[in-house]
Amino acid sequence: MYVKKAEKLKMLHDMLLIRFFEEEAKVLLEAGEISGELHPYIGQEAVAVGICCALEKGDLITSTHRGHGHILAKGADVNKVMAELGARSTGYCKGKGGSMHVTDWEAGVLGVNGRGGQGVPIALGAAFANHYKRNECVAVAFFGEGASNEGVIHEALNMASIWKLPIIFVCENNQYSGRTKVTESTSIEDIADRANAYSMEGIVVDGMDVLTVYEAAKKAVRYTRSRKGPVLMECKTYRYGGHFSQEDECSSTPYRSKAEIDFYRKLDPIEQLKYVLVEERIPREVFVMIENRAKQMVHESIAFMRESPYPTFEQAYEDAYDLPVKGWL
Numbered sequence: 124m125y126v127k128k129a130e131k132l133k134m135l136h137d138m139l140l141i142r143f144f145e146e147e148a149k150v151l152l153e154a155g156e157i158s159g160e161l162h163p164y165i166g167q168e169a170v171a172v173g174i175c176c177a178l179e180k181g182d183l184i185t186s187t188h189r190g191h192g193h194i195l196a197k198g199a200d201v202n203k204v205m206a207e208l209g210a211r212s213t214g215y216c217k218g219k220g221g222s223m224h225v226t227d228w229e230a231g232v233l234g235v236n237g238r239g240g241q242g243v244p245i246a247l248g249a250a251f252a253n254h255y256k257r258n259e260c261v262a263v264a265f266f267g268e269g270a271s272n273e274g275v276i277h278e279a280l281n282m283a284s285i286w287k288l289p290i291i292f293v294c295e296n297n298q299y300s301g302r303t304k305v306t307e308s309t310s311i312e313d314i315a316d317r318a319n320a321y322s323m324e325g326i327v328v329d330g331m332d333v334l335t336v337y338e339a340a341k342k343a344v345r346y347t348r349s350r351k352g353p354v355l356m357e358c359k360t361y362r363y364g365g366h367f368s369q370e371d372e373c374s375s376t377p378y379r380s381k382a383e384i385d386f387y388r389k390l391d392p393i394e395q396l397k398y399v400l401v402e403e404r405i406p407r408e409v410f411v412m413i414e415n416r417a418k419q420m421v422h423e424s425i426a427f428m429r430e431s432p433y434p435t436f437e438q439a440y441e442d443a444y445d446l447p448v449k450g451w452l
């Protein structure tokens with residue numbers, strides 16, 4: 124598939140933005156400027172970027188606990204994401220949600236979700252709403268291969284198939300669910316095979332190659348947008364870091380070898396795309412410019428977070444409940 128240079132450069136920018144964001148977020152967590160926990164997306168950038176570049180603004184996504192990459196790729200404001208991680212009132216959820224509860228209606232992000240697999244039925248509902256309103260929008264549900272064994276995802280696949288809903292189920296198979304290898308939790312090699320059981324299209328994609336993901340996503344979006352039915356897309360990928368950012372510091376027994384991690388680092392999605400661009404004679408200075416821009420955006424987001432106030436005590440009660448009776452609290 125022909126992909127314009129400008130589109131490829133945007134993909135490079137978006138992957139770099141996610142990578143720098145995640146690297147800086149880990150530093151801030153270690154320094155105590157962010158509390159709680161983070162699940163870094165480093166290594167998996169090609170999936171979020173390849174999928175989201177194939178979407179339109181009105182399309183909707185739901186995300187997972189490893190969600191920063193998805194929402195940045197879908198166009199969320201990096202300042203407001205960082206502010207949310209830093210628990211500041213300028214964050215997407217006014218600093219009361221944190222890393223695993225970012226929502227951005229404007230960018231079409233129906234929520235990062237701390238509960239495994241629970242974004243999937245939300246995306247299903249969004250797809251049903253689009254179907255009901257007879258509009259052109261599609262929904263994308265990101266989930267991990269660990270979550271793929273949860274009943275709710277099977278229910279969603281079945282329902283989407285029966286009603287031919289405009290939804291793409293994107294399983295990011297990074298081979299590990301926490302410390303559990305996929306071969307210990309799942310009886311089949313390709314999770315996309317499960318599409319057969321729900322009479323829908325299933326496809327396995329190299330999730331380390333952004334252009335391959337993009338091409339497959341474009342086809343899937345066209346297919347589901349024209350109301351032919353849902354698609355289950357499995358992206359084979361890898362996370363370089365631990366399940367959560369402090370994993371190495373917290374665990375003494377390694378569950379994967381350095382050789383395995385090094386193997387996937389050699390398939391790095393950012394380097395792969397740069398290689399393609401070098402072949403197309405894009406000068407190295409352009410990469411440097413794009414890298415600097417992405418770094419600057421992340422640094423500005425940190426400054427924005429630091430300058431922003433924390434929510435007040437009173438604000439703790441806002442937005443949480445729509446109480447039927449005034450004065451309950």
Ligand SMILES: Cc1ncc(C[n+]2csc(CCOP(=O)(O)OP(=O)(O)O)c2C)c(N)n1
Pocket residue numbers: 187188189237238239240266267268269270271297299300301366
């Ligand atoms: C319903 C539920 N069960 C268990 C957990 C604890 N948990 C958090 S992340 C995780 C592993 C998820 O693995 P996977 O779905 O493959 O996503 P990945 O972490 O690889 O991105 C688990 C078991 C949870 N958050 N929600």
